[in-house]
Amino acid sequence: MRHETLEVTRDARDVVSVTLNRPEKRNALSARMIAELTDVAAALNARPDTRAVVLRGAGKVFCAGGDLSWMMAQIEADRDTRMAEARKLAMMLHALNTLRAPLIGLVHGVAMGGGVGMAAVCDSVVAIEGTRFAFTETRLGLIPATISPYVLARMGEGAARRVFMSSRVFGANEAAQLGLVSRSVPPEEAEAALAKEVAPYLDVAPGAVGRAKALARALGPRIDEETIDLSIRALADAWETDEARDGVAAFLDKSTPPWSRDG
Template sequence: MTLRLETDPRGIARLTLSRPERHNALDAPLMDALTEAAHRIARDPAIRVVVLASTGPTFCAGGDLGWMRAQTEADGPTRAAEARRLAGMLHALDTLPKPLIAEVRGPAYGGGVGLLAVCDIAVAADTATFAMTETRLGLIPATIGPYVLARIGEPAARRLMLPARRFDATEAVALQLLARAVSPDALAAAVEEEATAFLACAPGAVADAKALIHSLRPPVPDAVERSVAALVARWESEEVREGLRAFFAREPTPWTRG
């Protein structure tokens, strides 16, 4: 089972990524499971708050590279469908009418940063690290782009996305990707504090307030479709084929210097 959903008697649900052997990388089954879970949670009045957690040392390593490599060999319609699978998962989580809180015990890379950007609150261990690593492999952070830009702004996105720069939890808090960074031993209590605060609030009011926030966001026309088209085009590039080939062969990429 790549995803677990458990709800306690108070209505706090725990949605746990469970592919530790693959660093919780997002492949098609996990994306579909997250999308379906988001829809199920939205319909369940017993669930008041959702904690997005993970098993193993890594929160989420981003898109599964085997899944990505398959797209370089697929036809155009298949690439587009797979890009929309990822975009649809992010949209389902972003528009979930329940508070979504990330509990981040380890690194979050690529699509893992995208998951944090669609959460209402993200709390991390102060030892966690972050990066949008796509350009190192010839890829681009396309489908996560609209959500990351909304969270951290364009200047920070340029500084982090373009050179795939790694950053720590302190910087992630300063960028507002994280709400808080605490010691690993204090993480569970910090997430509990954030989650229980919602239990004093009217569920319908919380849902309506979240919907209002979404409606007031600066609009970007066709942002999702633009990101899907950009990802499909990038999957067709020679750089992606070379980048993924080098990764699996454990060789330097052609553009590596030094």
């Protein structure tokens, strides 16, 4: 299947690589990319022979968050439309989170906002040293809502609260300490580290892996329809605040929002 925003390949071992392929846009999540990722996840779940899935980004960064044109559309949208668009993102993350096959991320350069959410739905993540992470939504007067169930499930509440609300940029080593990524490695060791993450899954029963993963999800933090709906409503509420209006306007104007005391 041909994709506009992704490159998807399967090797002789039945290891699938899914590459975010909008390097000119810093692999920002557009409506098209969200739809294609959702479709790819469904197609992968229809293939019981898949041993592992690798998620990575083309170019200089993994994923810089939401696409600017997508954000512009949300500014002009009504509440129902915003909730519908947020649901598409939420269900894409849900589709990746519920893959039967193990999902292994290779993160480099930048992972912001939704890009952090993409890392959080992976079963393990290799981050290249120098990668910058941040939940940037509160700088805009918004909140990291649709990604929140997966971030909290991955990091735990205590670790998440260190970085979830501040928009503070943190590095790959701290991301490993917080439990967001499995390990941080130098660039020259990234492919070898990724291979080590994939290797165990070539010697175990794919069906058993999928059942074990489903059990881990069932016994872990609840991420069900009610949880997803709560995150979507919270984001819709945030969009309707004066802070969101002022923050997004300042972002677009490259000006300072009224609450900033920096400098």
